[in-house]
Every structure is written in structure tokens, then in C-alpha cells.
Amino acid sequence: MNFQRNIAFDDVFFDALDRSALPVGQAQTLPPQCYTDPQFFEFEKEALFNHEWLCVGREDWIRNIGDYFTTAIIGEPIVITRNARREIKAMSAVCQHRAMVVAEGFGNARALLCPYHHWAYSLDGELIAAPAMDATEGFDKKDFCLPTMQVECWQGFIFINFDASAAPLAPRLSALDPVLANFDLANAEGPRPGKPFHFQWNWKVMFENNNDGYHANRLHHGPLHDFVPSSLASFPELPPNTAGYYRFNGTTHADAAFNPTQKALFPIFPKLTLEERNRMLFANLPPTLSLVVSVDSVIFMILRADTAGSHFVDQGTLYAPGAMKDTLFEKRVEMSMSAVADIIAQDLHVDAMVQVGLQSRYATRGRYSWQERAQQELNAWLVPRYKSARARMAASAATARGKLASIDVVVTS
Template sequence: MFTSIRSPIPLQEFDASDKTTNDAVSLPPEAFISDDFFNFEKGAIFAHEWLCIGRANDIPNKGDFFTIDLINEPLIAVRQADGSIKVMANVCRHRAMKVADGQGNARRFRCPYHSWVYGLNGALQSAPDLNENPCFDKSTISLPEIRSEIWQGFIFVTFDKDIPPISQRLESLTDYLRNWDLENLVSAEPLQFFDVEANWKVFGDECYHCAHLHSQSWCEMYDTSSEMIDYEASYNSIDQGVIGYNLVSLKPDLSPTRTGRNLQPILKGLTEEQRKTLVYATIAPNMLIIAMPDKVKYFLWYPTGTQTSVFAATWLYPQSTIDQDNFQETWKMEVEDLKQVMLEDIFAWESVQKGLRSTNAPRGRYAPSEVVLVRLNKWLINRYRNADLNSN
């Protein structure tokens, strides 16, 4: 599926990025703009990691489905009759056309090209003009299943049959977020991906930029003067690619809204300390979870090319919150309050990508509050080295 090749950038070039925060410099600019290196990454990273594609609660009923294109692999996730979720290749076994688009509910999937019909489990049910052909056995044909697992309500997939379960990898984060009851939260709206003109690694989260890029947006809503940043939260594990930080306020129930406080009911079961905390946990390579006192936000991103990606975010709440009469009003207020922050981030990501194409692109030093990026680089570089060592 993904070719295993050696790194076109000599691995020793990454040594300067695999150091302590006081000494490390950023990755080589070529790692963000080279087509050859992106092809290496597809085999080194995306062929062998767990990748989140959405929420199980977004397809709650038999036949509910959504589709997604993941690193040029069209996929379809569908709720089965027994309540399980199956992820399959969204590629007809006849002429490779997609059998579904978007999201919805279906009794079966019919390829628009020649009307080959597949059941919810992917088994071929009908192939016009071939059904009675003695040389054709439709019972042997089905949409290929993609290995998948549900963690805390999130659907993860991998193209690697041998790596450990995602639940095993995320044990420490599971324990840390237990009181947020992630599994039972539901989306305020489905994920809606949009295009960003930037390499997928540009999305690395850190808190250094907040007081600068977001000085007139985020900082106007959240009391940064009363917070401290905890970079050593117990869920951190470079080896497992779970890397983040907590913003810990002096007061409970603060949130980046125009009021400075949460607009929704506080999640039941949170401790007093958790009500003062915003958890920013990256699950490498393509997910960020932000756990707040009244909700959880999550972000996904995928490369669509060397210098292009798609990005999406949505909010998760208890069903009881969404059922409130004023939920739509307050939720839309939250979205509007953070819109400018998102626009500023997109501006920065795309501007950074333009700069990385310059012959003057730097390998800059890291500030102490960019320790998250240094740790993410360590996780990434380790996978580069393993892939290069095991390449064909």
C-alpha cells in the first residue's frame, strides 16, 4: 500500500533536532517541501501508525456511515447490524470507483458506475450481467476491511496489521481523562474538513505563539495572567506519541469565550483541580484533544500532498447539554468567539509554509514553551530512523 524507502534526507541532518529544548533546532526545511521526503513519510509514519478518522457516536444507527479520504486511501466507516463499526476501502472491486460519498444512512452501497451492490459488511451482493455467470463467484468478493479500533468513542484505523492496539498505547491518557467521560460525549456538528496550504507537520501545537499571534483574540478571552503551564502532565509519553501540556488557572470554570467563563454546564465528575484545567494532548501524528471543564474539542489533520493538508475540528458535549433549549445559541456563540483564533492559526500555518520554501528558511532554536514541539520531533525522528533502517 505504501512503499518502504530510505530517507532522501540523510538521517544525520535530523540529529540537531533530537536534543534538549535548550539545544534543539527545528527540522530541516526540506522535510516540509520535498516530494521525495513526503513519499518516505507515507511509509515511515502513515503506513504504521493509528490514525483517528472521527467519532463512533456520529454514526449511531444501523447503516449510518461516513466517508473519508486518508492519504489517497478512500475509506468508509459504517455501523453494522450488530452495533459494531466496520471500516472498509471505499473502492469498488470492479473498476475502483467510490461506492459512497459524504455521510448518511444506507441499506447497502451501490457503485454508480455499473451498479455493483455491496452489503453493509462489504460483501458483494450483486453484479449485473455477472450474477449467473459460472465463471464468476461473487461470494469471494468484498470491500477490503481496514483494521480499526474504538478508543473512548474515537474511531482509529491503521494499515499495519502488527502494531499494538491503540487502547494499549493510550492507557495513560485514558486514565487521565477518565472523569471527562469521553466515550459518551456527542458531537455538536459533524467534522467538516477544509484545505490548508501547509505541510502536515506545521500543525504541531505549542503555547509560545498564544500571547503573540492571538494577543487580540484568545488572550482577550482567557485570563493568561492567572494561569500556569504544566508541561509535565502524567499522560505525557514521547515513546507512545502522547505529548501535551495543561493550562492551569487559579479559578475554576474559565474558558476562552467572550464572557471568560464556560457557556455550558460543567461536566459531571470533574474534580476541583480539573475544573481549573485545560488539557492539550496531541496524539501523534494527526490528532489534538483539548479537554475543558464543560466540553472536549478535538482536531484532526491529514496530508493531501507534500505542502497541502486538510484540517477539521468540532466540539463534544454530553447529550444533556445538547438537549438544552438554549444550546444552539450558546454553542454558536462559542464558535464565533474562537473563529478569529482559527483564522489567525491558518494565516500562520500558510505563511510558515511559504517561508519554508525560501532559500533563506532557517532551522531556528526553540523557546522553553515550545518543549511540546521538541518532544514531537523526538517521536517523529525515532520513526524516521526505524523506517530507514528497515527500508527495502
């Protein structure tokens, strides 16, 4: 049984969230209900996912005109296309006739054809064909285009925003650009991720673990991880409006990588400085993108929340240009992944058990080590958005009550 559900999301609850955004030495973890309660997740959709920039994939997944891929987040089916002008377009994948999904998976097409009744949409989402609708009164194809979203690209990643009035993303990532510049992620290469993972825990549990230096030499103690010691974690100060956060983690030797040799297996990104070759970088762009950056590869995870207790993850790896042409590339991948898989298995077990613990009547708001500052930085990103959304929703509700009262006065009089 989940003993955490019976709680009032009132002023007391939201005021108490401020304690999670205090400096790391003073901060408390978020209340367990933020990870487990379906009602809170519904609120979170409006507070975060309806208005923030959401990573959906990579530009090189749609290199050519007509290329498309599909995805979904918070239950919204989405299709991303490369149109005839080579622009990237993002739109709902829901046919505006009878709600059939117009595309699945990925491929290349001149138009998106709904398989149900063959309504056809251009790569811009315009309805261009609707068979046997001539006798339908007042029917105009212009009224039934696929809804579109804002699109922005950063470091080769595609982001969308459901909010047509949302401010641009790139200016709020200027603090991350310099630390990623020498990796040139826009031109990095890697295979398209396979089938997405579906994990049975809250998306924030995954986000926290992906950038948690505190557990590195505890949970992962051993030769596959000890060369990235928790004690060498550092957390640069970032401007308050930054749309992400990151930590550096020094390594005990240069060109370290997660494999049995502890050394880079793939070509090192060619522009790296000596300083960059002696550390790793862990970066998060909530609520959807997490990066593990080493000298020869970058693991990316695109998190797609679907319920309070589950989310999908598209996981891929990027390499320096030309790395995939090596005749031993696949063998090197096998060697690397055999080690990474062991580390990931430990993380996944912990994530699953944390979700179990968060539902306990005894789950509480814990305290942080300095090595967990990334968790406090996530809180500092979340809490203002939670509180702003609640104020916005409260104002909207008050306006609605005022209108109802006005109507009542008119009717009564």
C-alpha cells in the same frame, strides 16, 4: 520558487534528525524539507500513515445499524460502517470492479451499492451482487470484496490502521487515559462537523500550532486568551512508547473558557476536580488527532494529510451529556464561536505564512523555548519512525539488489 527541494535524503540528512528529538533545551526544529518536499511526503506515507493508527471520526456518527460515513487520507477513499452485529467496520470505498467510489458523504443503507454498475457490498465489505457477470470465466464474488482495515476505538473516537499486523493502540494511550477520564469523552455529545476545511500547509505545521503554548500570549495577546498564560504551561513526563503527548496550561481563574465572559458557557463536565477546573488540556495523537480540552467543551481536529503542502481538517466540538438540550444552546454556541473564530483566524494566518517561510532559501533549523516542549515531543514521536522506516526500506532495497545479482549470475553462467 521552492528553494528547499534540491536535497539528498541520505544518511547525513537522517542522522541530523536526531537533533530534533533531543531534550527541548538542546533540540533543533525539523529541517524545512520535512514540511515542503513532495519526495519526503511520499516517504512519510510509508514511515507514518501506512502503519500508524489514524483517527477518522466519532463512534456516534454511526450509532445505528446501517449507518456509514466516508472520508479520505493520503488519497485513500475510506468508508466506515456499523454492521448488523453493531460492529464498526472500516474498508476501502473503491469498487473492486472499475474503481468507482461506492459511497460518498454519510447516511444509512442495508448495503453499499456502487452507482456505476450496481455491484453491491455488504456492510462488512463482502461482494453480494454483481449483475451480468455469469458469463465471466472464473468469476467468484469472494475474490472481489472491499479491502478492510483494522479498527480500534478510544475515548469515542474511531481509529483505523492500514497495517494488518500493527500493534493495538489503546495500551500505548494508557498515560492519557487518566487525564481525560473525568471528561468522559466516550459519552460526550456534539453536532457532526460540517464540510471539512482544506488548508494549504503541511499537516505538521497545524499539529505544532495546535499544541504550542509559546505563542499563546504573543499572537493571541488580549482578553480572549490572556487568562491562559504561556507561563503556566506544564509538560508531564510520559512513557517512551506513548502514542500521544499533552500539556496542561493553568488558567488565572476557575472554569475559564474562550468567550467574551472568559467563563464557561455550557454545563461543566460533571466529574471534574478543582484542579481540573483551573487548567486547560491540549493533547495530540499524531498524525491525525488534536484536542483542545476546557471545562465545558472539547474542540477536536482530525487532520487528514493529502500532499506535502496541504491537508483536510474535520473540526467539531463535544459537550457534557445534556448540554445540547438547553433551549439557549445555539445562542451559546454563537457566542463561543465568535471568540474562538478570532483566535482561529490568527492561527490560520500564521500557519499559512509559516508554510511560505519554510520554502525560503533562508529557512533554517531553529531552537525552542521551554514553552515549546510539545513541538519537541512531536519530533520525539516522528524521528524514530522516520529512521525505522528508512532502515526498513534500505534493507528491502538491498534484498532486491541481491536477488537481481543472483539472477544476473545465473543468466551469465
